[in-house]
Amino acid sequence: MPTVQNPRLTGLVCIRCGRRYEIADHSTGCPACLAEGTPANLECAYAPGGPGGVEQPYLRPVTLGEGGTPLLTDVTGAVPGLDVTLKWEGANPTGSHKDRFSAVAVSRAVHAGYQGIAAASSGNAGVSLATYCGRAGLRCEIAVTDDTPGQVVDLMRDLGAEVVSFPHSEQRWEHIAGYRDSTTMLPVTNFVVPPVGSSPFGIEGYKLVAEEILTDRSGAAPEWVVVPASRGDLAWGVYLGFRELLGAGAVPRILLVEPFPRVVSVLAGADPYATFPGTTRAMPSLGGNQLALQAVEAVRRSRGHAEAVDDERVLAETRRLWRAGLPLEPSSAAGLVAVSQALAAGTMTADSDVVVLATAHGLKGM
């Protein structure tokens, strides 16, 4: 069944300057903002008249049944002192929230006539994109770093992806940048420095996280939504979803979780386009020394907050959570550590109504 573009999709809009663009793959974000040295992602714009839920750019997408993940309430012991609700994204077809992105990004590539997609990933995104490309009959090239676990590289290759490996993370981006003007291979993850984030089409898939949370809670928005982040694709997509359904003034507060201060520093006055020192071994999905503006905007516009969490504490908490029947990868367990910190600091209280995005299970060995 062919992928169909949503007839109400009218174009793309810069999240920073508001300039409008026609429907196309602007892999470096807003061209005008890029030229000004302040790169920013675009977001999809739709004409009014939608069907009620959030708009999606492609109808009848390439799918493996992603989404509709369980919202677990009453998760005793996940965070001592606060009854959080978990959105269990591990129950996606390949075990992470990335499947939501892949379904839409690959549908875009199919609709626009590309032969394949290219992406930088060392984990869930690569496995997910390889799977969805396989389903769509597209080529898939994943650029990893040399320290990516062999087990994960093997999974990607078994799924038909071409895997290329580089010593340093930035070299992956340089490689992907080689496809910036390609008419055959579509880059769907960031390769710009400073970063803009991933495909705005793919990010639209994350809006459904917001819709499902509201549906499962009979329309009641939580007070907080906790989102682990690298360059903020998921946080931004979740923000867009809540904004579309509730209006800009009623979006739940986003608690953005990072492995060392980036958004934390920006909220304290740093330039969002700066380089932020720090490393993480435990949370490879959340690494990177530069931000995308969308991560900051998701927090600012939702009157949110950011917490940096420590490798050692996250690893200890991950071990504890596994033994409590919550096999999260450390980059997901980070969200629960952040809630503990926010509780200790008084940002949250024992009565706070908090949904944590449990972004991926750890059973794949990541």
Add this chain to the structure above:
Amino acid sequence: MPTVQNPRLTGLVCIRCGRRYEIADHSTGCPACLAEGTPANLECAYAPGGPGGVEQPYLRPVTLGEGGTPLLTDVTGAVPGLDVTLKWEGANPTGSHKDRFSAVAVSRAVHAGYQGIAAASSGNAGVSLATYCGRAGLRCEIAVTDDTPGQVVDLMRDLGAEVVSFPHSEQRWEHIAGYRDSTTMLPVTNFVVPPVGSSPFGIEGYKLVAEEILTDRSGAAPEWVVVPASRGDLAWGVYLGFRELLGAGAVPRILLVEPFPRVVSVLAGADPYATFPGTTRAMPSLGGNQLALQAVEAVRRSRGHAEAVDDERVLAETRRLWRAGLPLEPSSAAGLVAVSQALAAGTMTADSDVVVLATAHGLKGM
């Protein structure tokens, strides 16, 4: 929130002789049939007056949001020559259909006051039971064989299970049998020879597969449901679900898939309590040289069929399916090979309406 027993659960009934028993853990199946040398599992019996869907023995069970898995239509290329529908059980919390069993079996153990559960498993069931026991705060002992991959044993241990390993599969059963009269540890998988199958409470969880298939198809039953099987817990549970919703005469035909002739032989006249020669390296979830009667009954009562599939063909098909975006473990890919065989033999035609249970993804390394 405490687990509550369904007030309409009235007892257990032998699937072979129809004798009734009070609600208890008859881990060796029907005592009378066992004494006669023809072991048979029990099934849950309910008083009328249920809420509409299938009955479940425990309400408010221990849960990680299992079930509600996607039903994928239009899966081009899964089986050349026939458009099958896939029930993607990999989108359960720990990546396999076993989560449905674990949720109910562990809820039973909690309700009945056990301190833990014991099970023989070399894969998905062990990972799943360890997870659900962790959630419930129960001990979990998993008996594996020495050839179980270290990666899988590590997962179980990281999830808090005590793993004990034996050279031969039968030695696992002897070990689990040591708990047959335990008031602290509940065996939830088979340890009887000839086998009866797993906990009848846990099997009730599989009835929801049938309910979800009917719901997603607006009530229209498929012609065939394809179920990979070892001792037939899943096939029997799916049969029970359809029977409860549609009546005994309207259950879809079950195509049972096995790695060498067992049910195939019984349908050709062999004694169901015989020993069936054969081995499989590719499909450890489907191994075992003896049947449980429930596997045969699921096929017989549904006017079904059985197909034995070959290791080499299944492995080749698994590799092909991964590259087509369907990362199934070989024991799941077996179902698609069986459909190809049934098509070639004329048991199915290009127009057949077939749902294949894609029981587990292969991303955990099984």
